[in-house]
Amino acid sequence: MQELRKFVSLVQRNIKTFFKDKMIFFVSMITPLVMLVLFSTFLRSVYVNSIKDICAAFNMVADNKLLEGFAGAWLISSILSVSSVTVAFCSNTVIVNDKTEGNLNDLLISPVRKTTVSLSYYASNFAVTFIVMFGVLVVGFIYLGIFGWHIPVGDLFMILIDMVCAILFGTLLSGIIVNCFISKQGVASAVSGLVSSMYGFICGAYMPISQFGKGLRDLLACLPGTHSVCVMRLHFMSGYINILAEKGLPAEGVKALKDGFDANLYIGGKYIPVGVMYGVLLGACAVLLAAYVLILYLKGKRMH
């Protein structure tokens, strides 16, 4: 019980330390927002035209606001998926600072278990990433509200679940990398930058993976990050797709839209059901969690 209270106190301390550093908070929050602005400025019209073309191929002329909303939903789901990893890396600043500035030693001289300290870093990282992403989600919803809101309550709930799964994945991945390889702020920033620029392409968030070659498409479709993006897309876009279907888009058109915008995922031409996508994502989280615990255990044994 006492150890649990210490754990809660450490988590509070880590979260407060993160949010008191206005610069780090600003950077972690501004990155997804900048992406949103860049996406909507430079790519929105490309995607709207692409959706228009698909609809036109099935002799349907869709309402422009609906198409804008559809493109917006695609963009927001992409940004949220990428942010689950990039923000997680950014919010690891607290542990990296504690390591470099010696604050970690000040925690370790107290009668608290090392595993409690390590788990508190993970828990606070999860909480910070969730808070920042929730802020981004709210901004995204406002954006969709402006361009056209068609997300049913059920999907809204699923989006929150998708976000939690994505954060679980992102925080575990970043936690392992930071614990294993990073003890300097400069390295942390470099890795964060590298991940930010690469991850969006790897998980198909910056460009639909349906546009890549078959080999690359199959390779990317095997990665858990891609599954995270796909489930998020599905729940963001299904409301819009249903409206399009109601307005006369045939089943082939719906499939073409879903395939073209990664709401459907295929490996080797075989369709991957949503349940399997969750399975892959949560399975990856379980593997990462096991690796994280193992690393903490080995580091504890080998410590210093």
Place this chain on the structure above:
Amino acid sequence: MREPEYIIEIENLKKYYKTVKAVDGISFKVKRGELFAFLGVNGAGKSTTINVISGILRKDEGKVEVCGYDIDKNSAGARQKVGVVFQNSVLDKKLTVYDNLKYRANLYGIFGEQFKSRLNCISDMFDLSQILKRPLEKLSGGQKRRVDIARALIHKPELLILDEPTTGLDPKTRITVWNVIEKMRKEENLTVFLTTHYMEESSVADYVVILDSGKIVSQGTPHKLKSDYSSDFLRIYKNIEAAEKYFSSKGRNCKRVHDRLEVEFENTEQISEEIKLQPQLFTDFEVVKGDMDNVFLKVTGKQLKDV
């Protein structure tokens, strides 16, 4: 239960980093309630020893008992009774003094009302009431140091480890820090384990251990160390030319310092003999006893201030 006489007992402590012998088989004991000084140049093994005692580092060999706890068997028990002031402040710069003290106190199982009561006490002791709401990064060096020591004492430890606590502080703050530590020693029978670069701080210690290249090269009370190792110095302010010629001819170590001549003697008796032999040279002079700087130089061959 009767408390053990020694608060730290270390036997044959070894800590190696690959081929570097950071601490190489040292043994010493620290009596409860005393001010214990640990001297050595950078890299002598002081911080490694402190880190082993405070539970940050794992030792390679030897036995370490802190506050009656064998750190191999009950490290947490020992950590509950030890407070550490690190060389550099390791508190959270963005958080307020209050938050820093609260979160650190929580780690020792001090919550709620118990924390408030302890905070009031420590706040009075270190005059923190005006700065409790201020972020640590906005404080002056002296204020930060006071907070560091307050943090180390928030859980009423029996042993306070001070790793060069006054390095970089102005003289006034150094005096303030030492006054507080002295007060704590008297009022709470606190044992203080000190490493310092300031020899005048070590000279007021009850016991001194000098460490060099991971080994203990000498130990004892400051008085004993001075008697064993330090020289006495004769300072002559008049007839400097003649005095220098005379003492140089006798093979004495002479040094001109500003307006005086400084001559080194093994002990005060030798100076008395010279006064009797050459009274004309002693019209304006003084005799200065050797200090801990001198002891350190003699024992290690190194100047502590220069490192």
